[in-house]
Amino acid sequence: xxxxxxxxxxxxAVDAEAGVPKGTASNYFPSRDALLDQVGAHIHVxxxxxxxxxxxxxxxxxDRELVVRFTRDILRRxxxxxxxxxxxxxxRLEATRRPDLRAGFTETIRARLEDxxxxxxxxxxPGDRTTVVLLYIAMTGLIVESLTLPGxxxxxxxxxxxxxxxxxxxxxx
Amino acid sequence: xxxxxxxxxxxxAVDAEAGVPKGTASNYFPSRDALLDQVGAHIHVxxxxxxxxxxxxxxxxxDRELVVRFTRDILRRxxxxxxxxxxxxxxRLEATRRPDLRAGFTETIRARLEDxxxxxxxxxxPGDRTTVVLLYIAMTGLIVESLTLPGxxxxxxxxxxxxxxxxxxxxxx
Numbered sequence: 001x002x003x004x005x006x007x008x009x010x011x012x013a014v015d016a017e018a019g020v021p022k023g024t025a026s027n028y029f030p031s032r033d034a035l036l037d038q039v040g041a042h043i044h045v046x047x048x049x050x051x052x053x054x055x056x057x058x059x060x061x062x063d064r065e066l067v068v069r070f071t072r073d074i075l076r077r078x079x080x081x082x083x084x085x086x087x088x089x090x091x092r093l094e095a096t097r098r099p100d101l102r103a104g105f106t107e108t109i110r111a112r113l114e115d116x117x118x119x120x121x122x123x124x125x126p127g128d129r130t131t132v133v134l135l136y137i138a139m140t141g142l143i144v145e146s147l148t149l150p151g152x153x154x155x156x157x158x159x160x161x162x163x164x165x166x167x168x169x170x171x172x173x
Numbered sequence: 174x175x176x177x178x179x180x181x182x183x184x185x186a187v188d189a190e191a192g193v194p195k196g197t198a199s200n201y202f203p204s205r206d207a208l209l210d211q212v213g214a215h216i217h218v219x220x221x222x223x224x225x226x227x228x229x230x231x232x233x234x235x236d237r238e239l240v241v242r243f244t245r246d247i248l249r250r251x252x253x254x255x256x257x258x259x260x261x262x263x264x265r266l267e268a269t270r271r272p273d274l275r276a277g278f279t280e281t282i283r284a285r286l287e288d289x290x291x292x293x294x295x296x297x298x299p300g301d302r303t304t305v306v307l308l309y310i311a312m313t314g315l316i317v318e319s320l321t322l323p324g325x326x327x328x329x330x331x332x333x334x335x336x337x338x339x340x341x342x343x344x345x346x
Binding site for chain 1: 175176177178179180259262263265266267268269270275278279282283286303304306307309310311312313314315316317318320321322324325326332335336338339340341342343
Protein backbone atom coordinates (compact mmCIF):
# COMPACT_ATOMS: atom_id res chain seq x y z
CA UNK A 1 0.00 0.00 0.00
CA UNK A 2 2.74 2.46 0.89
CA UNK A 3 4.63 1.71 -2.30
CA UNK A 4 1.81 1.56 -4.83
CA UNK A 5 -1.20 3.11 -3.13
CA UNK A 6 -4.47 1.49 -2.11
CA UNK A 7 -5.19 0.50 -5.70
CA UNK A 8 -2.01 -1.55 -5.71
CA UNK A 9 -3.34 -3.76 -2.90
CA UNK A 10 -4.77 -6.59 -4.99
CA UNK A 11 -5.02 -10.32 -4.19
CA UNK A 12 -2.34 -10.93 -6.80
CA ALA A 13 0.03 -8.36 -5.24
CA VAL A 14 -0.51 -9.84 -1.75
CA ASP A 15 0.22 -13.36 -3.03
CA ALA A 16 3.38 -12.15 -4.79
CA GLU A 17 4.62 -10.11 -1.80
CA ALA A 18 3.99 -12.99 0.61
CA GLY A 19 5.61 -15.50 -1.74
CA VAL A 20 2.59 -17.80 -1.66
CA PRO A 21 0.80 -19.51 -4.57
CA LYS A 22 -1.61 -17.44 -6.61
CA GLY A 23 -5.11 -17.64 -5.15
CA THR A 24 -3.97 -17.88 -1.51
CA ALA A 25 -5.11 -14.38 -0.45
CA SER A 26 -8.48 -14.91 -2.09
CA ASN A 27 -8.92 -18.06 0.02
CA TYR A 28 -8.57 -15.97 3.19
CA PHE A 29 -10.61 -12.92 2.23
CA PRO A 30 -14.02 -13.12 0.54
CA SER A 31 -13.45 -9.87 -1.41
CA ARG A 32 -11.02 -7.01 -1.93
CA ASP A 33 -13.32 -4.88 0.24
CA ALA A 34 -12.91 -7.41 3.06
CA LEU A 35 -9.13 -7.36 2.61
CA LEU A 36 -9.07 -3.55 2.82
CA ASP A 37 -11.34 -3.54 5.89
CA GLN A 38 -8.95 -5.96 7.61
CA VAL A 39 -5.93 -3.86 6.65
CA GLY A 40 -7.84 -0.87 8.05
CA ALA A 41 -8.39 -2.70 11.35
CA HIS A 42 -4.80 -3.97 11.56
CA ILE A 43 -3.04 -0.68 10.78
CA HIS A 44 -4.02 0.77 14.18
CA VAL A 45 -2.49 -2.28 15.91
CA UNK A 46 0.71 -1.91 13.90
CA UNK A 47 1.06 1.80 14.63
CA UNK A 48 0.13 1.64 18.33
CA UNK A 49 2.90 2.40 20.82
CA UNK A 50 4.58 -0.47 22.65
CA UNK A 51 2.64 -0.86 25.95
CA UNK A 52 5.86 -1.64 27.90
CA UNK A 53 7.39 1.60 26.64
CA UNK A 54 4.27 3.59 27.53
CA UNK A 55 4.27 2.08 31.02
CA UNK A 56 7.91 3.00 31.52
CA UNK A 57 7.34 6.55 30.29
CA UNK A 58 4.42 6.88 32.71
CA UNK A 59 6.78 6.47 35.68
CA UNK A 60 8.10 9.97 34.94
CA UNK A 61 6.51 13.03 36.61
CA UNK A 62 3.27 14.13 34.96
CA ASP A 63 4.52 17.43 33.62
CA ARG A 64 5.24 19.31 30.40
CA GLU A 65 8.31 17.13 29.78
CA LEU A 66 6.14 14.03 29.75
CA VAL A 67 3.86 15.56 27.09
CA VAL A 68 6.95 16.37 25.01
CA ARG A 69 8.21 12.79 25.43
CA PHE A 70 4.89 11.26 24.34
CA THR A 71 4.65 13.63 21.39
CA ARG A 72 8.24 13.03 20.30
CA ASP A 73 7.59 9.32 20.55
CA ILE A 74 5.08 9.74 17.71
CA LEU A 75 7.92 11.21 15.60
CA ARG A 76 10.18 8.30 16.51
CA ARG A 77 7.50 5.78 15.49
CA UNK A 78 6.88 7.69 12.27
CA UNK A 79 10.52 7.48 11.23
CA UNK A 80 10.78 3.83 12.31
CA UNK A 81 7.78 2.79 10.18
CA UNK A 82 7.20 5.25 7.36
CA UNK A 83 5.53 2.54 5.28
CA UNK A 84 2.96 1.97 8.07
CA UNK A 85 2.11 5.68 8.31
CA UNK A 86 1.96 6.01 4.51
CA UNK A 87 -0.44 3.05 4.43
CA UNK A 88 -2.62 4.82 7.03
CA UNK A 89 -2.73 7.91 4.81
CA UNK A 90 -3.62 5.77 1.76
CA UNK A 91 -6.39 4.17 3.83
CA ARG A 92 -7.71 7.58 4.90
CA LEU A 93 -8.09 8.48 1.22
CA GLU A 94 -9.58 5.09 0.44
CA ALA A 95 -12.07 5.73 3.26
CA THR A 96 -13.49 8.67 1.28
CA ARG A 97 -14.63 6.05 -1.26
CA ARG A 98 -15.60 3.23 1.17
CA PRO A 99 -18.26 3.98 3.78
CA ASP A 100 -17.51 0.82 5.84
CA LEU A 101 -13.83 1.64 6.07
CA ARG A 102 -14.66 5.24 6.97
CA ALA A 103 -17.08 4.16 9.72
CA GLY A 104 -14.50 1.82 11.29
CA PHE A 105 -11.72 4.41 11.07
CA THR A 106 -13.90 7.17 12.51
CA GLU A 107 -14.85 5.00 15.47
CA THR A 108 -11.26 3.91 16.18
CA ILE A 109 -9.73 7.38 15.85
CA ARG A 110 -12.47 9.11 17.88
CA ALA A 111 -12.03 6.53 20.66
CA ARG A 112 -8.23 7.03 20.65
CA LEU A 113 -8.60 10.80 20.79
CA GLU A 114 -11.09 10.56 23.68
CA ASP A 115 -8.70 8.18 25.50
CA UNK A 116 -5.84 10.65 25.04
CA UNK A 117 -7.98 13.50 26.35
CA UNK A 118 -9.11 11.48 29.38
CA UNK A 119 -5.55 10.38 30.13
CA UNK A 120 -4.23 13.94 29.82
CA UNK A 121 -6.87 15.41 32.12
CA UNK A 122 -6.85 12.55 34.65
CA UNK A 123 -3.05 12.73 34.92
CA UNK A 124 -3.06 16.43 35.62
CA UNK A 125 -0.85 17.15 32.62
CA PRO A 126 -0.62 20.82 31.62
CA GLY A 127 -3.39 22.09 29.36
CA ASP A 128 -6.98 21.10 28.72
CA ARG A 129 -9.13 19.18 26.25
CA THR A 130 -8.32 21.66 23.48
CA THR A 131 -4.58 21.14 24.13
CA VAL A 132 -4.93 17.46 23.25
CA VAL A 133 -7.06 18.12 20.15
CA LEU A 134 -4.54 20.72 18.93
CA LEU A 135 -1.64 18.33 19.53
CA TYR A 136 -3.56 15.69 17.59
CA ILE A 137 -4.29 17.82 14.52
CA ALA A 138 -0.82 19.41 14.47
CA MET A 139 0.87 15.99 14.69
CA THR A 140 -1.42 14.71 11.92
CA GLY A 141 -0.27 17.62 9.76
CA LEU A 142 3.39 17.18 10.68
CA ILE A 143 3.19 13.46 9.80
CA VAL A 144 1.58 14.18 6.41
CA GLU A 145 4.20 16.83 5.64
CA SER A 146 7.12 14.69 6.80
CA LEU A 147 5.92 11.68 4.80
CA THR A 148 5.03 13.41 1.57
CA LEU A 149 7.28 16.52 1.36
CA PRO A 150 10.12 15.96 3.84
CA GLY A 151 12.01 19.03 2.58
CA UNK A 152 9.41 21.59 3.71
CA UNK A 153 9.70 21.67 7.50
CA UNK A 154 12.92 22.13 9.42
CA UNK A 155 13.79 20.58 12.77
CA UNK A 156 10.81 18.41 13.71
CA UNK A 157 11.89 17.84 17.31
CA UNK A 158 12.13 21.55 17.99
CA UNK A 159 8.73 22.04 16.38
CA UNK A 160 7.19 19.40 18.66
CA UNK A 161 8.64 21.12 21.70
CA UNK A 162 7.21 24.51 20.66
CA UNK A 163 3.91 22.86 19.81
CA UNK A 164 3.54 21.37 23.29
CA UNK A 165 4.42 24.68 24.98
CA UNK A 166 1.90 26.63 22.98
CA UNK A 167 -0.91 24.07 22.84
CA UNK A 168 -0.82 24.02 26.65
CA UNK A 169 -0.21 27.76 27.10
CA UNK A 170 -3.79 28.90 27.53
CA UNK A 171 -6.17 26.45 29.13
CA UNK A 172 -9.87 26.86 29.66
CA UNK A 173 -10.74 27.09 33.32
CA UNK B 174 -8.49 12.54 -8.92
CA UNK B 175 -10.63 13.27 -5.88
CA UNK B 176 -13.16 10.62 -6.86
CA UNK B 177 -10.90 7.80 -7.98
CA UNK B 178 -7.43 8.67 -6.71
CA UNK B 179 -4.31 9.52 -8.71
CA UNK B 180 -4.40 6.15 -10.45
CA UNK B 181 -7.81 7.07 -11.85
CA UNK B 182 -6.32 10.04 -13.70
CA UNK B 183 -5.76 8.43 -17.09
CA UNK B 184 -5.91 9.97 -20.56
CA UNK B 185 -9.06 7.97 -21.16
CA ALA B 186 -10.71 9.28 -17.96
CA VAL B 187 -9.78 12.89 -18.82
CA ASP B 188 -11.24 12.52 -22.34
CA ALA B 189 -14.45 11.02 -20.93
CA GLU B 190 -14.81 13.66 -18.18
CA ALA B 191 -14.18 16.51 -20.61
CA GLY B 192 -16.55 15.01 -23.19
CA VAL B 193 -13.94 15.15 -25.94
CA PRO B 194 -12.98 12.46 -28.47
CA LYS B 195 -10.69 9.68 -27.30
CA GLY B 196 -7.07 10.62 -27.84
CA THR B 197 -7.54 14.35 -27.17
CA ALA B 198 -5.73 14.46 -23.82
CA SER B 199 -2.84 12.48 -25.24
CA ASN B 200 -2.49 15.14 -27.95
CA TYR B 201 -1.94 17.80 -25.28
CA PHE B 202 0.33 15.89 -22.89
CA PRO B 203 3.30 13.81 -24.02
CA SER B 204 2.87 11.31 -21.16
CA ARG B 205 0.82 10.55 -18.05
CA ASP B 206 3.77 11.86 -15.99
CA ALA B 207 3.54 15.19 -17.84
CA LEU B 208 -0.22 15.28 -17.19
CA LEU B 209 0.32 14.68 -13.46
CA ASP B 210 3.07 17.32 -13.29
CA GLN B 211 0.71 19.84 -14.87
CA VAL B 212 -2.10 18.90 -12.47
CA GLY B 213 0.46 19.35 -9.68
CA ALA B 214 1.31 22.84 -10.93
CA HIS B 215 -2.31 23.84 -11.45
CA ILE B 216 -3.69 22.64 -8.11
CA HIS B 217 -1.91 25.46 -6.25
CA VAL B 218 -3.51 28.01 -8.59
CA UNK B 219 -6.95 26.46 -8.06
CA UNK B 220 -6.62 26.44 -4.26
CA UNK B 221 -5.06 29.91 -3.90
CA UNK B 222 -7.20 32.56 -2.21
CA UNK B 223 -8.92 35.19 -4.33
CA UNK B 224 -6.49 38.19 -4.44
CA UNK B 225 -9.38 40.71 -4.25
CA UNK B 226 -10.62 39.01 -1.09
CA UNK B 227 -7.14 39.00 0.44
CA UNK B 228 -6.71 42.70 -0.36
CA UNK B 229 -10.04 43.52 1.26
CA UNK B 230 -9.18 41.49 4.37
CA UNK B 231 -5.87 43.33 4.63
CA UNK B 232 -7.69 46.63 5.21
CA UNK B 233 -8.58 45.36 8.69
CA UNK B 234 -6.30 46.09 11.66
CA UNK B 235 -3.28 43.78 11.84
CA ASP B 236 -4.26 41.95 15.00
CA ARG B 237 -5.26 38.54 16.34
CA GLU B 238 -8.68 38.87 14.68
CA LEU B 239 -7.02 39.18 11.29
CA VAL B 240 -5.06 35.96 11.86
CA VAL B 241 -8.32 34.22 12.82
CA ARG B 242 -9.99 35.58 9.65
CA PHE B 243 -7.18 34.37 7.39
CA THR B 244 -7.13 30.97 9.06
CA ARG B 245 -10.93 30.57 8.94
CA ASP B 246 -10.79 31.52 5.28
CA ILE B 247 -8.79 28.30 4.71
CA LEU B 248 -11.72 26.36 6.24
CA ARG B 249 -14.18 28.20 4.01
CA ARG B 250 -12.13 27.37 0.92
CA UNK B 251 -11.82 23.74 2.05
CA UNK B 252 -15.59 23.33 2.29
CA UNK B 253 -16.18 25.20 -0.97
CA UNK B 254 -13.80 22.92 -2.91
CA UNK B 255 -13.39 19.58 -1.16
CA UNK B 256 -12.53 17.92 -4.48
CA UNK B 257 -9.62 20.34 -4.97
CA UNK B 258 -8.20 19.64 -1.49
CA UNK B 259 -8.69 15.89 -1.91
CA UNK B 260 -6.80 16.09 -5.22
CA UNK B 261 -3.97 17.90 -3.41
CA UNK B 262 -3.80 15.08 -0.87
CA UNK B 263 -3.79 12.47 -3.65
CA UNK B 264 -0.97 14.40 -5.33
CA ARG B 265 1.00 14.51 -2.07
CA LEU B 266 0.86 10.70 -1.96
CA GLU B 267 1.66 10.46 -5.66
CA ALA B 268 4.68 12.69 -4.95
CA THR B 269 6.14 9.94 -2.74
CA ARG B 270 6.41 7.89 -5.95
CA ARG B 271 7.36 10.68 -8.39
CA PRO B 272 10.54 12.66 -7.66
CA ASP B 273 9.73 15.44 -10.19
CA LEU B 274 6.30 16.01 -8.70
CA ARG B 275 7.79 15.99 -5.20
CA ALA B 276 10.49 18.52 -6.18
CA GLY B 277 7.93 20.91 -7.68
CA PHE B 278 5.57 20.56 -4.70
CA THR B 279 8.35 21.04 -2.16
CA GLU B 280 9.49 24.24 -3.87
CA THR B 281 5.96 25.68 -4.15
CA ILE B 282 4.93 24.84 -0.60
CA ARG B 283 8.21 26.04 0.96
CA ALA B 284 7.91 29.33 -0.93
CA ARG B 285 4.30 29.76 0.24
CA LEU B 286 5.22 29.04 3.83
CA GLU B 287 8.13 31.52 3.69
CA ASP B 288 5.80 34.14 2.16
CA UNK B 289 3.30 33.58 4.98
CA UNK B 290 6.03 33.93 7.60
CA UNK B 291 7.38 37.12 6.00
CA UNK B 292 3.88 38.61 5.73
CA UNK B 293 3.07 37.73 9.34
CA UNK B 294 6.27 39.26 10.71
CA UNK B 295 6.29 42.33 8.43
CA UNK B 296 2.67 43.12 9.33
CA UNK B 297 3.36 43.00 13.05
CA UNK B 298 0.75 40.26 13.57
CA PRO B 299 0.87 38.54 16.98
CA GLY B 300 3.37 35.68 17.27
CA ASP B 301 6.59 34.75 15.55
CA ARG B 302 7.96 32.44 12.85
CA THR B 303 7.03 29.37 14.87
CA THR B 304 3.44 30.65 15.18
CA VAL B 305 3.08 30.54 11.40
CA VAL B 306 4.68 27.09 11.07
CA LEU B 307 2.40 25.71 13.80
CA LEU B 308 -0.67 27.25 12.13
CA TYR B 309 0.46 25.65 8.88
CA ILE B 310 0.93 22.12 10.23
CA ALA B 311 -2.22 22.24 12.38
CA MET B 312 -4.32 23.43 9.42
CA THR B 313 -2.78 20.69 7.25
CA GLY B 314 -3.87 18.15 9.88
CA LEU B 315 -7.31 19.67 10.27
CA ILE B 316 -7.83 19.60 6.50
CA VAL B 317 -6.78 15.92 6.26
CA GLU B 318 -9.07 15.00 9.15
CA SER B 319 -12.01 17.01 7.83
CA LEU B 320 -11.67 15.55 4.32
CA THR B 321 -11.13 11.92 5.24
CA LEU B 322 -12.88 11.39 8.62
CA PRO B 323 -15.28 14.32 9.04
CA GLY B 324 -16.89 12.72 12.11
CA UNK B 325 -13.78 12.88 14.33
CA UNK B 326 -13.38 16.57 15.17
CA UNK B 327 -16.11 18.78 16.55
CA UNK B 328 -16.57 22.50 15.84
CA UNK B 329 -13.81 23.42 13.36
CA UNK B 330 -14.30 27.18 13.68
CA UNK B 331 -13.86 27.08 17.45
CA UNK B 332 -10.78 24.93 17.00
CA UNK B 333 -9.25 27.47 14.59
CA UNK B 334 -9.86 30.25 17.09
CA UNK B 335 -8.16 28.30 19.92
CA UNK B 336 -5.34 27.36 17.56
CA UNK B 337 -4.58 30.99 16.70
CA UNK B 338 -4.65 32.03 20.38
CA UNK B 339 -2.27 29.32 21.42
CA UNK B 340 0.06 29.33 18.41
CA UNK B 341 0.64 33.04 19.10
CA UNK B 342 0.66 32.75 22.89
CA UNK B 343 4.40 32.41 23.43
CA UNK B 344 6.65 34.12 20.96
CA UNK B 345 10.40 33.99 20.77
CA UNK B 346 11.93 37.36 21.55
